Amino acid sequence: MKKLSLLLVFVLLIVTLSGCGATAKESITVYNWEDYIDPAALELFTEETGIEVKYVRFTTNEEMYIKLEKGGTAYDVAFPSDYLIERMIANDMLMPLDKEALPNFRYITSWMQDPDYDPNSAYSAAYMWGTVGILYNTKMVSEPITSWGAMWDTQYERNVLMMDSVRDSLGVTLCYLGYDLNTRSQSELEAARDKLIEQRESGVLLAYGVDEIKDKMVAGEAAMGLVWSGDAVNSIKLNPDLAYVVPDEGSNVWLDGMVIPKTCKNYDGAMQFINFMLRSDIAAMNSQYIGYSTPNDGALEYLPEEMTSDPNFNPPEDVIARCTFFHDVADVLDVYNRIWLEVTAN
């Protein structure tokens, strides 16, 4: 027994000592979406600042929010979307951003410096933005798609991919029905639910997915899929038969920001990271790598002409005009979750 305790003490000693060794080097933990940064940008950051980055990924906003809310891991920087930034501010989960320490903040397009979910960007700095729309295979559809109705058209049997993400799939269905995608009306949400169930039962729907949608579209596996604009840009690069459209009925325009949760361990390191990502050349690098639109005015000159002139990458005014931002619906979140459960669990 004595030997065993000695061994235990020894093991504990090694663990704590090696622990010390690891923390001596400054580090931050970053929590970002899948496929949402150029890995080279992370390396450059570490090279220039000496701060190690522990990089963790998530698939949907909801998943990220739960992790931050329930604690467990302390994240120094996270990348939530507009409506979740709104909820996190309301729930007092974010640190204010010290603009003095963010000289590169000035590169952000003026209207995104003051988004309505976070006045004056007190808690968030815009990272990427884009729209939600239909990515379709021009060889597999009879005519160019202009309406959400195509995703319910029975000629595309087992050919439609929807997003396994409550706000996105419900949101575009509400748009299709002519309702507000931030609706709190039970009857409108139920109408959207019935529409989504109809999409399954009529056999149009092939599958729900998130990150696999773009792979399946590139592989020619389905005629159309609901995607975020950046994924569309990337997929079209890989398969020129694909096209992207934001339907006439309108859609969602979104803005993802960088925030610092209250549970952060290294505020200064996190600020350095955000400032680094706001640097125009780095913003351009990320945008080029992942295909999403950059809110960084300075980045545009670093980007090739064919990208900045691409309407999918840089949505024109009229497309933005028919799109709406998501807002948090925390008070009716139960209704949203229930509706989504009824759609997917039936």
Added chain:
Amino acid sequence: MHRSQKSASLPFIVWMVLFTIVPIILVIVYALQNGGGDFTLQNFVDFADPIYINVLLRSIGIALLCTAVCLLIGYPTAYFLTHKGLDKKGILILLFIIPMWMNFLVRTYAWLTLLESNGLITSTVNAIRHLFGAQDDVRLLYNYGAVLMGMVYNYLPFMILPLYTALDKMDKKVIEAAEDLGATKFQVFVKVVLPLSLPGIASGITMVFMPAVTTFVISRLLGGAQFKLFGDLIEQQFLFTGDWNFGSAMSLVMMALLLISMGLMNRFGDREGGGIL
């Protein structure tokens, strides 16, 4: 117990307490609370909703089917592997185990590619069908069959290994005796081999049924999130909806179900003291 034996069991006891007992207590505590931390049975009342019951029944259904398919494939395979004259038996068994060295998620992603329309399996199947005059193409991904396929593929080794163990350690003299006494091959199998391998069957069934009934991810990936299983629902409560209390209640229901089925199985299995569990 000898002192050194006692201290040898210490790591196991520490492990059990930390990673089994404490988590189970946490699950029970969470399940009996509401979001505000007050005692309630409401989570179980909420669970009585047909939408959850239906998913639970679907999970049990597909798990039973998966177990049956595994048994139908696994028993003959295990029986074949114990054949006296079989050469290179070790290699054959190794071939069953090698896939298990890889993470199941990676293997499931592979199926996602194999089963897509332009994938190897689907295009082969369609080419053969066209040879026989079929005009249309079948699609193998994103349906009930794909989920079942993924489950059988992942859980089959758990059926074969205990069956193989049970069949292999069977006293061959008993079989010879039966043959000497004039039993036909069929009689030997039904009256001797099958009863003696029951413990192996029981533990194979348990080892497949339990992970099968709690399956998640496989159903989401290969079923395109349209064939929600109970494991998916629990995952959703924890990762997306964030209602850990309700999620814990669902987990408790699942655990109770597993304990009952394990109890049933043990009535066959432990009598002979065989199998793996």
